[in-house]
Amino acid sequence: MSAPLMVLVILFGGIAAGLIGSLTGLGGGMVIVPLLTLAFHLPIPEAVGISLFGVIATSIGAAPRFVGTGLSNVRAALFLQIAASSGALIGALVAHHLPARLLFALFGIVLGYSAIMSFMPKHSDVAGAPESSPLARRLRLGSRYQQAGNWIEYQVVGVMPGFGIMIGAGFLSALLGIGSGAFKVLAMDRVMKLPFRVSTATSNFMIGITAATSAGFYLSHGDIPPVIAGAIILGVIVGAYAGGHLVRMLPVSTLRKLFAVVLLIVALQMLLKGLFNL
Amino acid sequence: MSEIVRERRLLNTWILRASIVLCLLLIVIGLSVFFVHGGTHIPATPSGSLRQIIRHAVHAGTGLHAGTFLDAGVIVLLLTPMARLLAGIYVSARVRDWLYVAIGVLVLALVIIGVIAGQSGV
Numbered sequence: 001m002s003a004p005l006m007v008l009v010i011l012f013g014g015i016a017a018g019l020i021g022s023l024t025g026l027g028g029g030m031v032i033v034p035l036l037t038l039a040f041h042l043p044i045p046e047a048v049g050i051s052l053f054g055v056i057a058t059s060i061g062a063a064p065r066f067v068g069t070g071l072s073n074v075r076a077a078l079f080l081q082i083a084a085s086s087g088a089l090i091g092a093l094v095a096h097h098l099p100a101r102l103l104f105a106l107f108g109i110v111l112g113y114s115a116i117m118s119f120m121p122k123h124s125d126v127a128g129a130p131e132s133s134p135l136a137r138r139l140r141l142g143s144r145y146q147q148a149g150n151w152i153e154y155q156v157v158g159v160m161p162g163f164g165i166m167i168g169a170g171f172l173s174a175l176l177g178i179g180s181g182a183f184k185v186l187a188m189d190r191v192m193k194l195p196f197r198v199s200t201a202t203s204n205f206m207i208g209i210t211a212a213t214s215a216g217f218y219l220s221h222g223d224i225p226p227v228i229a230g231a232i233i234l235g236v237i238v239g240a241y242a243g244g245h246l247v248r249m250l251p252v253s254t255l256r257k258l259f260a261v262v263l264l265i266v267a268l269q270m271l272l273k274g275l276f277n278l
Numbered sequence: 279m280s281e282i283v284r285e286r287r288l289l290n291t292w293i294l295r296a297s298i299v300l301c302l303l304l305i306v307i308g309l310s311v312f313f314v315h316g317g318t319h320i321p322a323t324p325s326g327s328l329r330q331i332i333r334h335a336v337h338a339g340t341g342l343h344a345g346t347f348l349d350a351g352v353i354v355l356l357l358t359p360m361a362r363l364l365a366g367i368y369v370s371a372r373v374r375d376w377l378y379v380a381i382g383v384l385v386l387a388l389v390i391i392g393v394i395a396g397q398s399g400v
Contacts, residue, residue, distance in 0.1 A: 003318070004313055004316070004317030007312065053356070056356065056359060057355060060298055060355070060358055063362075064294055064295075074369075074370075074378075077366075078382050078385060079381055081363075081381075081385045082381060086388060089388055089391060089392050089395065093395060139377075208358070208362065209362070212356055212389055215356055215392075216328075216390075216393035216396060217393065217395055217396035219324065219328075219331070219352065219356065220331070220397035221396040222323050222324070223323075224324065224352060225320075225323045226308070226324065226348035226349050226352065227308075227321060227344065227348060229348065230305045230308050230348040230351060233301070234302065234305050234306065234309065
């Protein structure tokens, strides 16, 4: 395949990644790495590095939806970001020393888990905490948001377990080139008892910074070929934008299930490549 | 709505709009130059410090190479979350919330360490 044709195909692949990532709610990273490694045979560090830039692009693309809503808890985001960025830094350092097959297998497991989780309902049934823990009080993590004209106050607990999960989320993000949004929301919603909408908005703010911590590493390490990265970034932004609009017009729950099945097959393929080099 | 909330919203909206437009513009120009030249010249993969990468891109810019614009687009994208972080630090400083200024600076340091660690080839 000639270089211009390959770049065009990658551009359309990026659009598909942005579209699928947006419709399934999994983000572009989950699709970019398998696309670049399985279809274009790029070395996994390059695919992961490029994917991290795709993650930043989707995070920025989704951000206007949350800016000004007052949903994002900036204090919680900044505090938990210490953990996520530390994890991302460790992940980026470790990634270059791990065998590619291990990364493929790990990616397969995480993608499979995320695809299964995308079948689950998006809203949360977790009850809010009655009062904040002493550490959350000291850090002033409890806050409030507006819903239908009323202010809803919430308290925060489980700060240190949440902090621990964020280290893991940052580590996986850097290692596999994903946003780890599902793990971040899990930490805030399930463990720290932040309202689900607050967790989602706060997670969006954090995903970009976490990805930037390791993307900077991959860029200065020489893992970002500019033409492929440019095609992926452009494609992901266009695809995510189109996905955001299509969500209102298409039977999304059916599409989500369809794509989740496709991603499960891709996960299996990544796992087989990791385990048996198939 | 308090003045500080309005200021934060304005700052974030401005950062997001400016960066996405600039990044897309640079990448579209870069890919266009690549295709106009027949796709025969594959730009070199950048490495080293951000300063080196920017300097390399600027030098290459005199010849209107695709890599110049693409590298610049990638760097704009990388700097956007950092700009949002700086905005968070600025807003914390405006309300004299020094604990969160310190936390924000620590996070920013971690992001910068990432770039430095990558260039040292660890």
